[in-house]
Amino acid sequence: MSTPILELKGLRKRFGALVVTDDVTLDVLSREIHAVIGPNGAGKTTLINEITGEVAPDAGTILFAGRDVTRLPVHARALMGLARSFQITQVLPDFSVLENVAIAAQAHRGSSFRFLANAAGEADLNERAMAALDQVGLTARARIAARVLSHGEKRQLEIAMLLVAEPKLLLLDEPMAGMGREETERMVDVLMQLKGRYPMMLVEHDMHAVFRLADRISVLVYGRVIASGPPNAVRADPSVREAYLGEEELV
Amino acid sequence: MADAALPKPLAAPAIWRRLWLPLAIFAALALVPLFFPGDRYVLTLVARAMILGIAALALDLVLGYGALVSFGHAAFIGIGGYAIGIAMEHGLVEGFVTIPLAIAAGALFALVTGAISLKTRGVYFIMITLAFGQMAFFTAQSLARYGGDDGLRMYGRTEFFGYRWLQNEVVFFYVVFALLVATFFLLRTIVNSRFGRVLRGAKENERRMRALGFDPFRYRLAAYVLSGAVCALAGALLANQTQFVAPAYMSWQRSGELIVMVVLGGMGTLTGPILGAAVIVLVEEALSRVWQHWKVIFGILVVLVALFAKGGIVHLIERRRG
Numbered sequence: 001m002s003t004p005i006l007e008l009k010g011l012r013k014r015f016g017a018l019v020v021t022d023d024v025t026l027d028v029l030s031r032e033i034h035a036v037i038g039p040n041g042a043g044k045t046t047l048i049n050e051i052t053g054e055v056a057p058d059a060g061t062i063l064f065a066g067r068d069v070t071r072l073p074v075h076a077r078a079l080m081g082l083a084r085s086f087q088i089t090q091v092l093p094d095f096s097v098l099e100n101v102a103i104a105a106q107a108h109r110g111s112s113f114r115f116l117a118n119a120a121g122e123a124d125l126n127e128r129a130m131a132a133l134d135q136v137g138l139t140a141r142a143r144i145a146a147r148v149l150s151h152g153e154k155r156q157l158e159i160a161m162l163l164v165a166e167p168k169l170l171l172l173d174e175p176m177a178g179m180g181r182e183e184t185e186r187m188v189d190v191l192m193q194l195k196g197r198y199p200m201m202l203v204e205h206d207m208h209a210v211f212r213l214a215d216r217i218s219v220l221v222y223g224r225v226i227a228s229g230p231p232n233a234v235r236a237d238p239s240v241r242e243a244y245l246g247e248e249e250l251v
Numbered sequence: 252m253a254d255a256a257l258p259k260p261l262a263a264p265a266i267w268r269r270l271w272l273p274l275a276i277f278a279a280l281a282l283v284p285l286f287f288p289g290d291r292y293v294l295t296l297v298a299r300a301m302i303l304g305i306a307a308l309a310l311d312l313v314l315g316y317g318a319l320v321s322f323g324h325a326a327f328i329g330i331g332g333y334a335i336g337i338a339m340e341h342g343l344v345e346g347f348v349t350i351p352l353a354i355a356a357g358a359l360f361a362l363v364t365g366a367i368s369l370k371t372r373g374v375y376f377i378m379i380t381l382a383f384g385q386m387a388f389f390t391a392q393s394l395a396r397y398g399g400d401d402g403l404r405m406y407g408r409t410e411f412f413g414y415r416w417l418q419n420e421v422v423f424f425y426v427v428f429a430l431l432v433a434t435f436f437l438l439r440t441i442v443n444s445r446f447g448r449v450l451r452g453a454k455e456n457e458r459r460m461r462a463l464g465f466d467p468f469r470y471r472l473a474a475y476v477l478s479g480a481v482c483a484l485a486g487a488l489l490a491n492q493t494q495f496v497a498p499a500y501m502s503w504q505r506s507g508e509l510i511v512m513v514v515l516g517g518m519g520t521l522t523g524p525i526l527g528a529a530v531i532v533l534v535e536e537a538l539s540r541v542w543q544h545w546k547v548i549f550g551i552l553v554v555l556v557a558l559f560a561k562g563g564i565v566h567l568i569e570r571r572r573g
Binding site for chain 2: 052054073074075076078079083084086090091092093094095099103104106107108110111112113114115116117118119120122161165
């Protein structure tokens with residue numbers, strides 16, 4: 001529980017006149033779940049996009065696994081073990097569920113500049129994919145096209161695609177968004193199982209889920225971290241209560 | 252979707268179900284010289300359809316599996332053709348030298364232009380490939396030493412080990428046929444490989460693929476180079492058939508025609524481009540005899556397919572068969 005896997009130092013980003021990331025400094029320790037919460041428009045997704053490399057910060061540095069990755073492209077960071085889920089799930093709709101996970105495994109296991117052998121027949125990739133699907137409870141759906149999965153199942157699939165790569169850090173962008181009670185419970189269970197095995201940065205609106213899962217919480221308002229610490233301390237923080245007044249009720 | 256309860260189909264019938272149509276087409280093509288013995292007109296026409304089928308297959312790799320609408324693919328056909336013609340102009344007729352030369356020239360042009368075009372997306376990609384195609388066209392026009400506007404006439408076909416086998420229409424037909432079948436199975440293998448899976452994945456969801464650790468550019472460029480190389484082979488064959496190359500080989504209309512072949516036949520199917528090329532060559536031949544403004548009818552045909560047969564002719568046939 002000591003060395004941080006991810007460190008953000010003085011990260012800044014503005015879109016025109018709008019400051020979306022305002023001097024953000026925070027870290028994720030190995031084995032912990034660090035939740036980032038905040039009202040809509042606080043810059044949470046932009047922060048994740050800066051960490052993954054989709055958005056370049058104006059200033060500041062991002063250290064991942066001890067390396068400065070601030071200028072690395074998205075795919076290079078992903079290969080280092082940075083795995084993310086999207087607020088709007090991103091899967092390969094016309095691929096089967098199994099192939100979605102198998103291609104994720106392929107990224108980390110040998111070159112993809114192989115032109116002759118049939119990829120769908122690679123037992124090693126398929127076995128790893130099935131194991132990952134098992135962890136999220138989707139094995140029964142392995143053979144169908146990802147397109148026909150329910151919303152909640154697509155989220156589970158996305159998690160399996162991350163897990164199969166044995167990532168060093170999971171970045172989860174609102175994994176419970178748009179889910180019903182039951183689906184949310186299932187996702188919390190899945191994440192509880194993963195807790196301690198993978199460090200996670202969790203951006204989430206569902207406060208029940210956040211307070212059940214998080215070891216630490218940072219509150220982002222207008223791109224700025226206004227509070228950071230253990231759940232109970234954050235819950236009691238008056239500035240947090242003020243920021244959330246009329247927005248959502250803190251548990 | 253009720254088939255989950257059904258027993259798993261055996262492997263052999265599954266393969267047959269996927270391959271019956273291309274195999275039927277290949278069988279029919281193989282029989283053409285037997286049914287029309289010595290009929291130069293038919294052999295030439297069908298061989299031409301097969302050559303354009305090879306080019307359309309090559310385009311399908313980037314268009315159907317990579318969702319990259321290249322509007323300049325005729326340039327590769329022209330480059331392949333000019334490589335043969337220019338080499339012959341300098342006395343080089345040995346096929347084991349000139350054919351690889353043509354393929355290499357196409358691949359090199361694809362590497363350079365692809366590396367630039369693939370930095371763009373969507374309409375910009377279409378525009379930039381069109382621009383490169385036109386550059387190749389005007390370059391060919393300016394080659395006064397090699398016929399310029401009028402094109403370059405060749406005094407024979409490519410030789411192999413000093414023999415002029417290709418001079419025989421039946422031999423030429425089967426050489427083209429063998430190359431068509433080989434191209435089909437080569438591309439089919441590639442599409443199903445790790446490489447092909449990444450190419451297809453990047454078409455499905457580029458953002459997800461990046462987040463998984465893939466850089467789509469590298470795979471697209473490799474596919475583009477491969478496609479250009481195969482197209483150049485088709486160009487080399489076309490030049491050999493007509494014993495003539497001209498800038499018209501590279502016109503943007505020809506590039507558009509290749510796209511129509513792929514879309515009409517069925518994008519991302521590999522069988523479709525072969526059918527599409529055959530239909531266009533044969534319909535063009537038939538209609539142009541009946542009516543000089545045949546392109547009007549052809550236009551209506553394309554509109555009907557676009558409206559009512561998404562997935563192309565292949566989709567229509569396979570749906571009918573169940």
